[in-house]
Amino acid sequence: MGLSPLHAIAGDKAAGLAAPELLQRLEQWLCREARATQFVIKQISMLSGGAIQENWSLSAEVTGGPHAGPHDWVLRTDAPSAVAVSLTRAQEYAVLRVAHNAGVQVARPLWLCQDAQVIGRDFFIMERLPGIAAAHRVTRDATVVPDGPRLAVELGVNLAMLHAVEPPNVDLSFLPLPAGNPALEAIANYRAYLDEIGSTHPVVELGLRWCELNAPETWRVCLIHRDYRTGNYMVHGGRLAGVLDWEFTGWGDPREDIGWFTAKCWRFAGRQRDAGGIAGSEDFMRGYLAAGGSPATAADLRYWQAMAHLRWAVIALQQAERHLSGRQCSLELALTGRLVVDLEYEILKLIGEDHA
Amino acid sequence: MLDRPDARELLLTARQTLLERLLPALPEAQRYDALMVSNALAIAVREVELDAPAAHRERAALADLLGATGQGLDLPELRRVLGSHIRLGMFDHARRDELMAVLHASVEARLAISNPKLLAAGD
Structure with a gap:
């Protein structure tokens, strides 16, 4: 069992997701999910990293489709060395959807990806909540x-x-x-x-x-x-x-x-x-x-x-x-x-x- | 102690150097790590000062509480045996007050090392 870090580990180290070929695959996948004509990731950086999960902040410009416009989202994925002690990302995504539909205030979950061809691990995209948690x-x-x-x-x-x-x-x-x-x-x-x-x-x-x-x-x-x-x-x-x-x-x-x-x-x-x-x-x-x-x-x-x-x-x-x-x-x-x-x-x- | 400065003096000086010279020069992102290092050093200083007599007292108290079962056991073994007796319900009624007194003393002695502020707050 882990607990969310009490502090955010700041940084925009080019670890993992920021690699160019990986970003390109991510953009293509998001473009399909958002039913857009064009999808550009303008900025991506790690918000907080733990032993179990990573949260990446993702700013995007979407052209065409129901999500057209600028967006600030969060990509949540397993840490590379994740140990299976809590819910999987797919399960967490399902829980978020149920909670959201029940009227609980949560970040709205958008899309789940279980295709290892995209970034190599499961992840989901949700809206980024404003404010502070510290x-x-x-x-x-x-x-x-x-x-x-x-x-x-x-x-x-x-x-x-x-x-x-x-x-x-x-x-x-x-x-x-x-x-x-x-x-x-x-x-x-x-x-x-x-x-x-x-x-x-x-x-x-x-x-x-x-x-x-x-x-x-x-x-x-x-x-x-x-x-x-x-x-x-x-x-x-x-x-x-x-x-x-x-x-x-x-x-x-x-x-x-x-x-x-x-x-x-x-x-x-x-x-x-x-x-x-x-x-x-x-x-x-x-x-x-x-x-x-x-x-x-x-x-x-x-x-x-x-x-x-x-x-x-x-x-x-x-x-x-x-x-x-x-x-x-x-x-x-x-x-x-x-x-x-x-x-x-x-x-x-x-x-x-x-x-x- | 074989040499001066001894372990306690070295730890105190290391902590002072961290707080006075390094911390002000560190970027915000590293502050949390530096404060954790400072906390770890402060705990180590108090442990050097307080650990031996506290462990000695707790060992004597636990050996007394466990009687013949506790003969010749070291502190971790005594704690483990006491834990298993508690789990089995052997302290549900008999000697419960005595047990509580021993555990309170252990917790207070260990808090004096790891987090004396909590004891001082008294809430």
């Missing part, structure tokens, strides 16, 4: 978010629209349904990961045991984002422009997304503001309920926030392991390993309230 600015800079409660309401509304999508869905038949209780299933997965990397973290074990003993009944399974948090949405003019990073989407308990969004580990500079560091969770829940979401009790929030910290701890341990094993030497991955104790601190606080 979590530290979103949670600190009042010029970016002048009205935090309003943005939190919009995020709540948006999440409820996503959670209105229920299985079965023919376009999402590749997503597995939880076999039993989604929380217990997740706990079993986390334990398997921990055993695989030989983890020595008793606090994480204690958190998982607490979540196992306190697992709630799931009354409803729906489409959940699984990385719905500050840093993964674009803010433009103080308003929500759209939600990013759909590679972990699946069927699950809607409260998992609410716990993830409100967990302390995703509040950045706004640790006291429990809706993603931008407002109070009552603002977020007001939007969520108004758009048809189901209520979450204080106990629900506490449980799913504990699960959020546990999931992030497991991911952080895996990321550190990528560095420690020598597969990918990276200071960012190495430091992520030292973040685990921050999460353990929050886990102890969340599960220790029983004794108060």
Whole structure:
């Protein structure tokens, strides 16, 4: 599992896509898809690169057809050394289309390419959302978010629209349904990961045991984002422009997304503001309920926030392991390993309230 | 210590050089990497200062908690055994307060090395 980079790696290095013969094939393909008479890529540069995906910004001039005119789009593709741990690009494209059709604010997906003759890997094209996503600015800079409660309401509304999508869905038949209780299933997965990397973290074990003993009944399974948090949405003019990073989407308990969004580990500079560091969770829940979401009790929030910290701890341990094993030497991955104790601190606080 | 400046002094000086001389000259795109290097050096300094006594205390506390099972084990082994006992439910009721106290002490000692600001925030 990976998480979207907290920062954009700037640069327009001529790596990969900018090679002339490759650009030409891409232009020809886009010209056909856009039903244009001429298609010129005026500029292409990498927006952010991770171990798993690459996003390229693409400015184009289209002549003829329904898309005639200038466009700013994003091309999303696998990194050359991608490991299959999340959705494929084709699956992510299908998820984006379903979310977009459900009224969720996302970058509109345009075309998917699975022809290896074009750029050598799968990719899709989507509209480029305006604004910024950088979590530290979103949670600190009042010029970016002048009205935090309003943005939190919009995020709540948006999440409820996503959670209105229920299985079965023919376009999402590749997503597995939880076999039993989604929380217990997740706990079993986390334990398997921990055993695989030989983890020595008793606090994480204690958190998982607490979540196992306190697992709630799931009354409803729906489409959940699984990385719905500050840093993964674009803010433009103080308003929500759209939600990013759909590679972990699946069927699950809607409260998992609410716990993830409100967990302390995703509040950045706004640790006291429990809706993603931008407002109070009552603002977020007001939007969520108004758009048809189901209520979450204080106990629900506490449980799913504990699960959020546990999931992030497991991911952080895996990321550190990528560095420690020598597969990918990276200071960012190495430091992520030292973040685990921050999460353990929050886990102890969340599960220790029983004794108060 | 065999020689001066020792590891801690070298790390402190390296970090100061990074922040005062290199960082101002770096382009914006490299700032994030430089700040990560600075953070890594700061953690290493605190680890040199605090790690040995913290590991010693935690090892003693875990050995005490595990009793005969923990005899002769090193710290990673003690942690792994404790983790498996927790998973099996052996601390669901009995000795839970004792377990919580040991884990709190471990987390606070490790936070003092990796992120003392979080401890200071106290929220």
